[in-house]
Amino acid sequence: MSLIDLQLSYNQFTGSIPPSICNLSNLSILYLHHNNLYGFIPMEIGNLMSFIDLELSYNQFIGSIPPSICYLRNLSIFHLHHNNISSSIPQEIEKLTHVTVLDLSYNWFTRSIPPSNGSLSNLQHLNLDDNNFFGSISNEIGNLTSLSHLSLQYNQLKGSVPSSLDRLSELQFLYIGHNSLSDSFPPIFENFTKLTVVTLFENNFNGILPHDVCRSGSLQKLSISGNNFSGSILTSLKICASFVRVRLNGNQFTGNIFEDFGIYPKPDFIDISHNKFHGQISSNWGKCPQLRDLRMTENDISRTIPPEIGNLTNLGSIDLSFxxxxxxxxxxxxxxxxxxxxxxxxxxxxxxxxxELGFLTELEYLDLSANRLSSSISDNLENLSKLHYLNLSCNRLSQEISIQLEKLINYLS
Incomplete structure (x- = not known):
């Protein structure tokens, strides 16, 4: 049979891949993703040497990738994510010299990520997220010079990030969050002129964030929360007008929040909580028209809340607590x-x-506790019909408690 393209995805097929399918010697495209297939990937798959695109994701395959994969010399796209594949990545995968997309995420792969000897020089997209890889990131990863997307999140990787990453000049997306990586982050960003996303969250990085992290001028998402970065916010971050989402929370950053942050016209999410920033909130924060979520909790921020905060008309959540x-x-x-x-x-x-709180009719959660607020509860709170959490404790509110309790019951019933 001269079948070239077989697409059976998004069905409810069960059972294993029949070895007989591997007799279709002219088959170049096989889509079996989003089914209920299980069992082992047959060794005979190596017979399909015309394969260009193999997509087996979102099934229940077990076992390992058969070594016969090395015979698929023309394979360009290989999706195996969201299965139950275990063991290690076979060294034979190095022979897939034409592969551009390799996605093995959301499986149970173990051991270390095999080093690349440079044969996968065409690889552009590598996703190994959410497995059980351990050990360090090999210095040879710098040989994957065509990479634009590198994702190694949610594994058990440790050690330092190799400086050889600076050879990946095509890199646009760098995801290495939620591992056990440590030491200071190497100054690798100088050659990254296309970088759009950097996520380093929940590791053990320390020291100062490299000064050229926003070197590309196109960085939209920076997530470095849950580390031990320290020092002040860099000039490169202050002038990074391309930011859309920024997470700096849970570090040891210092500096004056009034001076160290610039004007960011595009962000919809900013979290600088749980650091050591001080100073007052600048009126420039009112120049973020797209901002939907602003979090500054647990710093040393002082003085007043600027009235310009009222310009953030898209804001859905603001946390300035503690x-x-x-x-x-x-x-x-x-x-x-x-x-x-x-x-x-x-x-x-x-x-x-x-x-004016009474005009916030979408409000569901209001916590003003542990302040020095005085007088009585405003009558306008009765407009907050969606409120399900209200905490005004530890203030200096007055009037008879019976009157105030009656109002609260009426407001929240």
Whole structure:
């Protein structure tokens, strides 16, 4: 049979791949993804030497990748993600010299990631996420000079990141979060003129973030939370106007928040919580028109909340808790009509509860506890019909408690 293209994806096929399918010697494309297939990948698959595209993802295959894979010399795309493949990656995979996409993520691969001797020089997309790989990242990874997407997240990798990564000048996406990588991060970003995403979260990196992390000028997502990075925010980050999502939380960063952060016109998410930033919140934070989530909890931020915060009309959540903020909650907050979470507890905010809170009709979570708020509960709170959490404890609110409790029951019932 001269069948070239066989596509059976998105069905409910069960059972194993019949070895007889490997008699289709002219087959170049086989799509079996998104079924309920199980069992082993047959050794006979090596007979299909015309293969260009092999997609077996989203099934329940077990065992290992058969060594006969090495005979698929024309293979360009190999998707095996979301299965139950175990053991290690066979060394024979080095012979797939034409492969451009290799996705083995969401399996049970173990041992170390095999070093590349440079034969996979056409590989552009490598995804090994969510396996059980351990050991270090081999220095030979720098031989994969065509890589634009490297993803090694959610494994058990340890040791330092090899400086040979700086040879991957085509890299656009670097994902190495949620491992046990350590030491200072090497200065590898100088050659990355196309870098768009960097995720290093939940490792054990320390020291200063390389100064040229935003060298590409196109960095949109930076996630380095849950490490031990220290020092001040770099000038390169201050002027990185391409940011869309930034997660710096859970580090040891220091510096003046007023001086060290620039104007970011594009971000929809910023989290700088659990660091050691100090100073006051700049009015420039009001120049982030797309911002939907702002988190600054547990720093040493002081002085007042700027009224320009009211310009963030797309904001859905703001958390400034456990800082040293003083003064009033700005009346301009009434413009944040999309807000569903307002968390300001653990500060030194004073004066009365602003009536403008009553305009935040989408609010579901309101925590103003452990401040110095006084007077009584505003009548306007009765407009907050979606509220399911309200904490005003540890303030200086007055009036008879029976009156206030009656109001709260009416507001929240």
């Amino acid at each position: 800082n040293h903020l003083v003064g009033e909650i700005p009346k301009e907050i009434e413009r944040l009509t999309s807000l569903n979470r307002l968390i300001l507890n653990g500060n030194k905010l004073s004066s009365s509860l602003p009536r």
